[in-house]
Amino acid sequence: MPNPLILVTNDDGITAPGLRALIRYMKDIGDVIVVAPDSPQSGMGHAITLDSTLYLQEENLDPESGAIAEYSCSGTPADCVKLALQELLGRKPDLCVSGINHGSNSSINVIYSGTMSAAIEAGIEGVPAIGFSLCDYSWDADFKPAEEAVKKIASEALTKGIPKGVVLNVNIPNSLNGLKGVRICRQARANWKEKFDKRTNPMGKDYYWLTGEFELLDNGEDTDEWALAHDYISVVPTQFDLTAHHAIQDLNSWILNE
Amino acid sequence: MPNPLILVTNDDGITAPGLRALIRYMKDIGDVIVVAPDSPQSGMGHAITLDSTLYLQEENLDPESGAIAEYSCSGTPADCVKLALQELLGRKPDLCVSGINHGSNSSINVIYSGTMSAAIEAGIEGVPAIGFSLCDYSWDADFKPAEEAVKKIASEALTKGIPKGVVLNVNIPNSLNGLKGVRICRQARANWKEKFDKRTNPMGKDYYWLTGEFELLDNGEDTDEWALAHDYISVVPTQFDLTAHHAIQDLNSWILNE
Numbered sequence: 001m002p003n004p005l006i007l008v009t010n011d012d013g014i015t016a017p018g019l020r021a022l023i024r025y026m027k028d029i030g031d032v033i034v035v036a037p038d039s040p041q042s043g044m045g046h047a048i049t050l051d052s053t054l055y056l057q058e059e060n061l062d063p064e065s066g067a068i069a070e071y072s073c074s075g076t077p078a079d080c081v082k083l084a085l086q087e088l089l090g091r092k093p094d095l096c097v098s099g100i101n102h103g104s105n106s107s108i109n110v111i112y113s114g115t116m117s118a119a120i121e122a123g124i125e126g127v128p129a130i131g132f133s134l135c136d137y138s139w140d141a142d143f144k145p146a147e148e149a150v151k152k153i154a155s156e157a158l159t160k161g162i163p164k165g166v167v168l169n170v171n172i173p174n175s176l177n178g179l180k181g182v183r184i185c186r187q188a189r190a191n192w193k194e195k196f197d198k199r200t201n202p203m204g205k206d207y208y209w210l211t212g213e214f215e216l217l218d219n220g221e222d223t224d225e226w227a228l229a230h231d232y233i234s235v236v237p238t239q240f241d242l243t244a245h246h247a248i249q250d251l252n253s254w255i256l257n258e
Numbered sequence: 259m260p261n262p263l264i265l266v267t268n269d270d271g272i273t274a275p276g277l278r279a280l281i282r283y284m285k286d287i288g289d290v291i292v293v294a295p296d297s298p299q300s301g302m303g304h305a306i307t308l309d310s311t312l313y314l315q316e317e318n319l320d321p322e323s324g325a326i327a328e329y330s331c332s333g334t335p336a337d338c339v340k341l342a343l344q345e346l347l348g349r350k351p352d353l354c355v356s357g358i359n360h361g362s363n364s365s366i367n368v369i370y371s372g373t374m375s376a377a378i379e380a381g382i383e384g385v386p387a388i389g390f391s392l393c394d395y396s397w398d399a400d401f402k403p404a405e406e407a408v409k410k411i412a413s414e415a416l417t418k419g420i421p422k423g424v425v426l427n428v429n430i431p432n433s434l435n436g437l438k439g440v441r442i443c444r445q446a447r448a449n450w451k452e453k454f455d456k457r458t459n460p461m462g463k464d465y466y467w468l469t470g471e472f473e474l475l476d477n478g479e480d481t482d483e484w485a486l487a488h489d490y491i492s493v494v495p496t497q498f499d500l501t502a503h504h505a506i507q508d509l510n511s512w513i514l515n516e
Contacts, residue, residue, distance in 0.1 A: 045336070046303030046369050053465040054454075078303070078370075082468065086452045108382060110500055111304050112336075124366060124449050149514070156512040163505040165447075182514040186501040189423075191382050194344045196312075207311040210340065235514075237505035240369055243444040247421040247495035254414040256407070256440040256493075 004030035004094035004158050007084050007122070010101065011041040011077045011114025014059060014070065018100035018134065021143035025150050026097060027066030029158070033093070034059075035084040038072035042103070044114040046121070048082070049075040056083055077118035085125055095158055096122035099132035099170075100143055100150070106135070106171040106224040106234060107190040107216070116169055120240050123167035128157050131167070135228060136174040146172045149182055149233050162237075169236040173228040180231040187236050188223035190216045262288035262352035262416050265342050265380070268359065269299040269335045269372025272317060272328065276358035279401035280390065283408050284355060285324030287416070291351075292317075293342040296330035300361070302372040304379070306340070307333040314341055335376035343383055353416055354380035357390035357428075358401055358408070364393070364429040364482040364492060365448040365474070374427055378498050381425035386415050389425070393486060394432040404430045407440055407491050420495075427494040431486045438489045445494050446481035448474045 006026045010019040014036040026032045038057070055074040071088065073080045081096065098118040105113040115131045122129035132150055134141055153170060162168060169187075173179070192212040200206055216225055224234035264284045268277040272294040284290045296315070313332040329346065331338045339354065356376040363371040373389045380387035390408055392399055411428060420426060427445075431437070450470040458464055474483055482492035 040309075043306045043308040044303070045305040045375060047305045048301045048303070048370055049468060050301040051298075053459075054468060055463070055465050079468065082452045083454065083466065087454055087456075087466070108498065111378065111382070111498055112306055117303060120369065124369070126449075152514055153512075156514065160512060163502070163508055166502045166505045168509075169500075184506050184509040184512075186503065186506070187499050189499070191384075194340045196341065196345055198345075201311075205313070207313050208341065208345070210307060210312060210337065235509065236500075237502040237509055238500045239502035239505075240366065240500075241445050241447070242368055242427075242494075242496045242498075242500070244421070244424045244495040244497040245444065247424045247497075248442050248444070250421055251426075251442045251493060251495055254411075254418060254442075256410055256414065 006030040006032050007093040007096040008032055008034045009036050009077060009080045009098050009118045011037065011044060012102050013037050013040045014072045016102065017139065018102050018143060022097060022100050022132065023065050023067050025147055029151060029155055032067040033089060034067050034070040035073055035080045035088060037077060037080060038074055041076055041114045043112050044076050045112050046078055046117040047076045048078050054079055077114040078121040081118050081121040093127055095154060096127045096129040097132060097154060101133035102139060102141055103133065103137040104135040104171055105131060105133040105169060106228055107188040110169055110187060110238060119167045124240055128162040129167045130154065130157060130170055132170045134172045134174060145179060165239055165241060166237045169238045171224060171228055171234045173231055175231040177231050179233060182233045182235060183227040185224040185227050185234045185236050186222055188216060188225035189218035190214060264288040264290050265351040265354040266290055266292045267294050267335060267338045267356050267376045269295065269302060270360050271295050271298045272330045274360065275397060276360050276392065276401060280355060280358050281323050281325050283405050287409060287413055290325040291347060292325050292328040293331055293338045293346060295335060295338060296332055299334055299372045301370050302334050303370050304336055304375040305334045306336050312337055335372045336379040339376050339379040351385055353412060354385045354387040355390060355412060359391035360397060360399055361391065361395040362393040362429055363389060363391040363427060364486055365446040368427055368445060368496060377425045382498055386420040387425045388412065388415060388428055390428045392430045392432060403437060423497055423499060424495045427496045429482060429486055429492045431489055433489040435489050437491060440491045440493060441485040443482040443485050443492045443494050444480055446474060446483035447476040448472060
C-alpha cells in the first residue's frame with residue numbers, strides 16, 4: 001500500500017506555527033504536500049479570487065519539515081485548495097487537513113473561518129477534509145497537547161472515511177487542566193455582539209474597527225461550546241448543503257403564485 | 259402601523275443596477291435604508307474585515323431613489339450589515355434584502371456568495387433576510403421581469419415571518435419565455451470543475467486565472483437548478499447551523515478516546 005497523500009493548508013499563512021505543527025504530525029501518517037497562503041487570511045470566509053491573478057511559489061522554509069513539497073499561494077485558503085487539486089497534486093489526495101488555526105472556529109465562527117473554508121472547498125471536491133483549530137490566538141501557542149488527538153482523528157478519517165458531503169470542524173481547547181478526550185458535537189447557537197470602535201484619522205475622517213463579544217445562546221451539553229468549556233476536543237460534522245429542509249413545508253404555505 | 263424598516267445591501271457595490279432596482283421595489287413596501295460596499299465584492303464568501311479600518315460614507319447617488327438614506331462602506335457585504343445594524347439603523351430592521359445580484363447564487367454558489375453572506379449575517383443577528391440574484395451576469399441585465407415576484411416574496415416575509423435560523427436564497431432565471439412562477443426548493447448538489455488559465459507575466463513569472471465549469475450532480479426535480487432550468491424562480495431556505503446531524507451517529511463509532 002502506498003502512503004496516503006495528505007494536502008495540508010491553513011488560513012494563517014505558510015509560516016504559521018500551527019501549520020508547521022500540523023505538517024509534523026501528518027508526516028507520521030502520510031505523504032504531505034503543503035499549499036498555503038503567502039500571508040494571513042483570517043476572517044476570509046469562503047472567499048475566492050475572481051478578479052485578480054494568482055501566484056504560486058515553491059517554498060523551502062524548513063527542509064526538515066518532512067513535507068514532500070511546499071507551495072505558497074497569493075490567494076485565499078479556498079484558492080489554495082483549488083490550485084492544489086487542479087494544478088499540483090496529480091491525483092486526488094486521500095485527505096485534506098487545514099490548520100492548526102491560531103484561534104477558535106467553534107460555533108458560529110465556522111461561517112467566518114478561512115481554515116474551514118479550505119476544508120469545505122476540499123469537501124465540495126470530494127476529498128475527505130478536516131479543519132483543526134486551537135482556542136488560543138497567540139502566535140506562540142502550544143500545539144503539542146493536541147498532537148495525539150489530531151493524529152487519531154486524521155487516522156480514523158483515513159481508515160473509516162468521512163460521510164459524503166461532510167467535513168469535520170475540530171476545535172481544541174486551550175486547557176491548563178489537560179484534555180479530557182474527544183466529543184462528537186453539534187454547532188452551538190451563538191453570535192457576535194459587535195462593538196465598533198469609532199475613531200478619527202489624522203485627516204479628520206471617521207473610521208471604524210470591528211470588535212465584538214461572543215454571545216452564546218445555547219446551553220446544550222451536546223454542543224461544541226460545552227465540550228470546549230469542559231476540556232474536551234469538539235468534532236462537529238459540518239455540511240455545505242445549506243438547505244434548511246425543515247423550513248420547506250412552512251414556506252410552501254406562502255402565497256407566491258397568484 | 260409604521261412602515262416596515264428595510265435594510266438593502268448587496269455585493270456588486272452601491273452603484274450596481276441590481277441594487278438600484280431592489281431599492282425601487284422595496285420603497286413600495288417599506289422605509290428603505292441602503293448600506294452597500296463602495297466597490298464590487300463578488301466571490302467574497304462570508305469574509306469580514308478584521309485587520310483593517312472600515313469607512314462609511316453617506317451617499318446621494320440618486321435623490322429620486324426613494325431611500326431614506328444611503329451609505330457606502332469600504333468593507334465586505336457582511337461588514338455592511340454589521341455596521342448598519344450596530345451603528346446606523348437605531349433599531350432592528352424588519353427585513354434585510356441583499357441584491358439583486360448580477361449572476362446566479364443557486365446551488366453550491368451560495369457558499370462563495372457575497373450577496374448571500376450579507377443576508378446570512380443579518381439572519382445570524384436575528385433579522386429576517388433574503389438574498390436575490392438574477393441569473394444574468396451582465397451589468398445592463400433586465401431586472402424588470404423580477405419585480406413582481408421580488409415584491410411578493412419580501413411582502414410574504416414581512417407578513418408571515420421567516421423561520422428562525424433560516425435565510426432565503428432567491429434566484430431568478432433569465433427567461434426569454436417568461437417566468438412560470440415561484441418554487442420552494444432544496445440546494446442542488448453541484449460543484450465547479452476548475453480550469454486554471456496559466457500565463458506568464460512580462461517579467462517572466464507564471465500566474466493563474468481561476469476559471470471553471472459548473473457541474474450539476476443532481477437530477478432532482480425539487481432542486482433550485484431544476485426550477486431555474488424550467489423558468490421558475492427558486493427559493494431555497496438556507497441555514498447557518500452547518501451541523502450535519504445525520505453524521506453524528508456515524509462519527510460516534512470512531513475510536514478517539516482510547
